[in-house]
Amino acid sequence: MSKIVEDLHQFQLYVRSLQGDEKGEAQVFCDRLFKAFGHAGYKEAGATLEFRVKKRGRGTSFADLMWKPRALIEMKKRGEKLNLHYRQAFEYWLNAVPNRPRYAVLCNFDEFWIYDFDRQLDEPVDKVSVHDIDHRYTALNFLLPQEKPPIFNNDREKVSRQAANQTADLFQSLIKRPGKPIDREVAQRFVLQLVVTMFAEDIDLIPSGTVTQIVRDCQEKGWSSYDLFKQLFAQMDSKKPASAGRFVGVPYFNGGLFATVEPVELTKYELELLGGDGTPDNTGIAGKNWSQVNPAIFGTIFQSSMDSEERHQHGRHFTSEADIQRIVGPTIVKPWEERIDTAKTLKHLVNLRRELSEFKVLDPSCGSGNFLYVAYREMARLDARIMIRLSEISQKEFLERAKRLCAISPRQFYGIDNDHFGVELTKVVLLLAKKLSFDEAVETLNAETNGFKGNLELAFSEDEVLPLDNLDTNIIEGDALFVDWPDTHAIIGNPPYQSKNKLQEELGPKYLNKVRERHPEVDGRADYCVYWIRLAHDHLGEGQRAGLVGTNTIKQNYSRESGLDHVLATGGTITEAVSSMIWPGAANLSVSIVNWVKGDAPGKRRLYIQEGNKLDAGWRHEDLDRIPSSLSFRIDVTKAKTIQANAKKGTNFQGQTHGHKGFLLKPAEARLLFNKDPKYQEVVKPFIVGDDMLGKKDAKPTRYVIDFSGKDLLEAQGYPDVFHRIQATVLPQRQKAAANELKKNQEALATNPKAKVNWHHRNFLNYWWRMSYVREDMVAAVSPLKRYIGCSRTTLRPVFEFISSEISPNDAIQVFPFDDDYSFGIMQSTPHWSWFINRCSTLTERFRYTSNTVWDSFPWPQAPTLVSVKEVAEAGRNLRKVRRELMTKHNLSFRELYRGLELPGEHPLKIATENLDVAVRKAYGMRKTADDLTFLFDLNQVIAAKEAASEPILGPGLPSYINDRDHFVSNDAILP
Structure with missing residues (x-):
């Protein structure tokens, strides 16, 4: 490390000699930086300068340096305000797929702003001066040749988790007191009042140290915490300020939270949790710097921590800001940015600001309010964007409009949730958003306009944020499926999701019947979240937008038909979506994210997918003319029709x-x-x-x-x-x-x-x-056979195999009562796999073979010659032979064998599969250059039309004209 320190010192001296020219010196700056961190240079490390990043729609941008999957660096000229370029860095990072870099760095030759967008979105995890880099280099540990975890000084997620967990410990202590536990609702209100008070201390709304001093007086002087907190909270609810005493300077808060004051007498342990024990190492909850606690995630972590007995489960349903932005960005921010940036006149901008101040947002499953908080903050930033545009056109008009520094109000945000505490927590989060957004507006506008050289005094005034708004009519407790939704302009959120079977188990038939009677338009087999998609779309007015998270089943079967099919069929346009991604913190859960507008929208629509089944899997995206309800990149095969020859009883079974x-x-x-x-x-x-x-x-x-x-x-x-x-x-x-x-x-x-x-x-x-x-019908179908074809009903890879009929299949096996090699060859082929993965349902990222969507619509070859049937059968037998030999020689399972196919390079099984595919495509009459999915969809339509006209077609299995079946039936199979 001593050499790195010395090299970084030399780097500092070198940087001082630079003019800080973004165009002329950025590249040499980056190269010297990499050398200082122990590389031969940026190029030798594997980084790329002027890396092409595909822009939304058309065109390309260039990131100054890209080093996947570790970091991207975007340079600005010396003296440039880096906070003004956060959005550019975020867009570069968002579109740098696959292998998106973990960290994004903004630099102006004097300072590094380091972002970890997966952890916190709105501000850097650290800011490091070039002058200090020789002893603060650990914040850039990811630049070392042997990467180490960076050590950040502004990790708001870490601080938020600590504060949430400790506050949850206090709550648990209150409600689990031996003998006389505190009523749960009383404890919730008291803890929320404390949270607002501790935030207020550290964001300069009340005198600093107020809570800590109360605790010290209780610990050292034996005073009553019941009396002191009762007096404090009562003063925060009083319009008349204290003229003397310890609560002088405490303003009127209102907001509804302090209307009821039921303090408690804290135990010695609880006082130590809150105020520490007087030592520097234990400052307690109140000693935390609550200005560094992120309300966007605090509420969710706190709420989940309150009822969790195991610490590792805390934050289990935590939604990162980056994931929230996948909805808030396309549904609110981007449409408004386009309007603001294209405004030409002063009048247009003034009208836009008025319209933005009246723009209302609803989260009908608001939870702890994290989606609404991010929406509030982003709308406040949009307001600042308008003000900056105004300052460019008219100083006079800007100064006049700046009398109302932030035009966004908590009253523009609405929420519904059936959890009482979540409702109260959402109100708190929005009240904090008001002050924090105001402070950010002060900083941004002062930085961008230089205060018009002293003409603009943007100093904090209590009158701007206090008293707090009463949000009792905005955020309501109730079941969103049975209450009226308020009229708003945008709907966002992460509604609850649960499969039909789980719903029956968790909520019972009484509730399910009530839901189905109220909403008969939604198929009873659909996922629970589909009700929110349907209600949201039907609630939107023309031109209004929605963005929701749902399980990835929303693009499949009954859920798709009741939800996204309805959206598109009734005038909706999907503008941006994530086809599938692993949801952070939730085991074995994959989700889809859909943003749409009621009406048309110009330009391309962007579709993302996370490739792989891990949180850190790569991403890819495509810009499409239309995103189908299947959220598919390829041809939309959701409209394929049922082929009755396939659907008839006896052709496939569940085990x-x-x-x-x-x-x-x-x-x-x-x-x-x-x-x-x-x-x-x-x-x-x-x-x-x-x-x-x-x-x-x-x-x-x-x-x-x-x-x-x-x-x-x-x-x-x-x-x-x-x-x-x-x-x-x-x-x-x-x-x-x-x-x-x-x-x-x-x-x-x-x-x-x-x-x-x-x-x-x-x-x-x-x-x-x-x-x-x-499954007696299945048993009857396979009993006359010596073997049948089976596949795992949920799988990542295409593996079909013959199984001896002496073996009973579990319901995890899909059973096909065919014993011939031709049928096996068709089913093991790539065309069938393509149909499978584009028509099936999914379980996490594993594909699930479903008879009603995959098998019943899969078109078999309609005019295969005897020669082509033999070729398919022979290629299928050969593929199984190759598999057996490789598995025996290398002691592999099917799963391990097929994983090898995903790696580059020659592989005997790849060759065997390609040979089978050639034979199968020939049997179909499919040209070499034809897209198999398009071909099969077209064939499906032809077959369905022929069936409807009572014309003959070929269904599954050996063609009916083949009389000598024995030639096509070998004897290999999985044996008992």
Whole structure:
């Protein structure tokens, strides 16, 4: 490190000799910077100067230096105000895909502003002077040849998490006191009053140290915290200022939060949590610098921390500002920026400011208010943008308009949530936004206009932000699906998402029936968040916009039909979207983000996708003329039609659902039974799951299942060892589940005798000795065959394989009752995989084979010659042979083998797959240059039309004209 310090010192001396010319000296500055950090130069490190970044729509911008995936550096001339170029850096970073750099750096030859947009969006995580870089270089550790974690001095996320967690500890202590716990609602209000007070201290609304001094007096003098906080909060709600005493200087806050004051007497432990113990290392919650706490994330972290017993779960549903901006940016900021930047006249700008001050935003699932906070802050920045434009046209008009420094008010923001505390927290967050936005406006306009050389005195005045607005009618507690939404101009948010099955389990049939009766236009099988998409669109006026997060199922099946299909069919235009991305903090959850306008919008529409199934996966985007409801980059195949020859019963199945672990046996247990009496082989079968097939070296099943399908109760008792096992383990659970189901159904029917209720647990109880779903039609279809084709129902990679019919498939396996090599070849081919991934549903980033969308619409070759059928069969047999040889030689599973295909370079399986694809395309009559997805969609339309006209078509399997099936049926398969 001593050499780096010396090199950085030499770098400092060199920079002093520069004029700070952005065009002439930026490149040599960057090169010397890389050398100072131990590289031979920027080029040798792998960085690129003047890196091309594709702009939204048409055109290209050039980032001064790009070093993926670590950093981008954007240079400005010496003396330039870096805060004015934040948006440029963010746009460069946003569009620098794939392998987007982690950090963005703005530099004006004298100062580095370091951004980590994934952590905090509105300000740098650190500012480092070139003069100090020799001892502050750790903030730029990411520039070292061997990257180290940087050490930042302005990490607001870290400070926010610490403050939120400690405040949550105080709340937990209050409500969990032994003997006399504080009422939850009283504790919530008291803690929120403290939060506002601590913020107020550090943003100069009340005298600094007010809370800390109260705590010290309680600790050292034995005074009552109940009395002191009661007096403080009462003064904050009093229009008459204190003329003397300890609360002189405390202004009138109002805002509704202090209208009810119910303080508590804090324990010794709680006083230490709040005010520390008097040592420098423990300053307590009040000793935090609350001006560095970010309201955009504090509320969500705090709320999730309050009810979490495990610290690692804190912030589990935290939404980063970068992700919030994926909605606030396209829905609010960009349309307004375009209007402001194209305004030509003074009158136009003045009218725009008035219109912006009346622009209303709704979050109908506001949670802790983080979306509304970011929207407030960005609208305040838009207001400052208008003021800067005004200053360029007329100093007089600017000074006149500056009497109202920030035209944005908390009363422009509306929220709905069914969580009482979330509603109250949202009000607090918006009240803080008012002061923080005002302070930022002061800084920005002074910096940009230089205060018109002293003519503009933009000093803080309490009259601008106090008293606080009462938001009781803006932010309301209620179920957004059953309350009237206020009229606003934009709708944003992250509504709750839950699948149909989870909804039934979590909310019960009574609530679901109520929802479906109120909103019959939404398919009952759709995801919960689809109701918000539908309501938002129907609530918009012409030209108004919405942006919402939803599970990635919103682009699939019933959810798409009830949501995005409706949006596009009734005049909506998707302007920007994320097809799929991993949602931070939530395990196994992938989401889609959609921004749309009711009406048309000029220009291209940008569609993003996160490639891979990890948070740090790369990104790509395309600018399209139209974004379809499938949020797909390729041809929109959501309108493919059902082919009745495919959809008829018996062509594909879901495997068996055992429903209770009592049905499962280990191989050793099964062998003991078979040795005791071979008859047990009649009802105990090898049971393969998706992970066996994909993840095991030999792909064999790792467990057995007790299968009494087709047998009544008396017949099942003829196998006493396994019957008694089911009776002891499964029966009690099914009795309990049926009783709970009956109770919930009775509640629903008491409200509405015609309510739709489910009786599947009752049905399971009626046949308690059988698996939940034995799929008897599937068993009948595969039993005459020696093998059948199976694939894992959820998968990242295209793997189809023959499975011996002696093996029972779990419901994680999709079953196709075909034993011929031609059918296998068609299904294993790239054209079928393309259809699969563009028509299927998904589970996280794994594709899920769904019969009603994938299989039922997949068009098979309609006029394959005998020669081409043989070629497909032969290519399929060869591909399986190559797979077996590679897996045996290298001791690989299917999953490991197919991962190798994703790497560059030659691979025997790549060659075998290409040969199969050539044969399959020939069977289809598909030209070499044809796009397989477009070809299949067109063929789907032709086949569906022929069926409608009662014309003959070829369905799945070997063509009907082939009589010698044995030639196409080999014998390899996964064996028990």
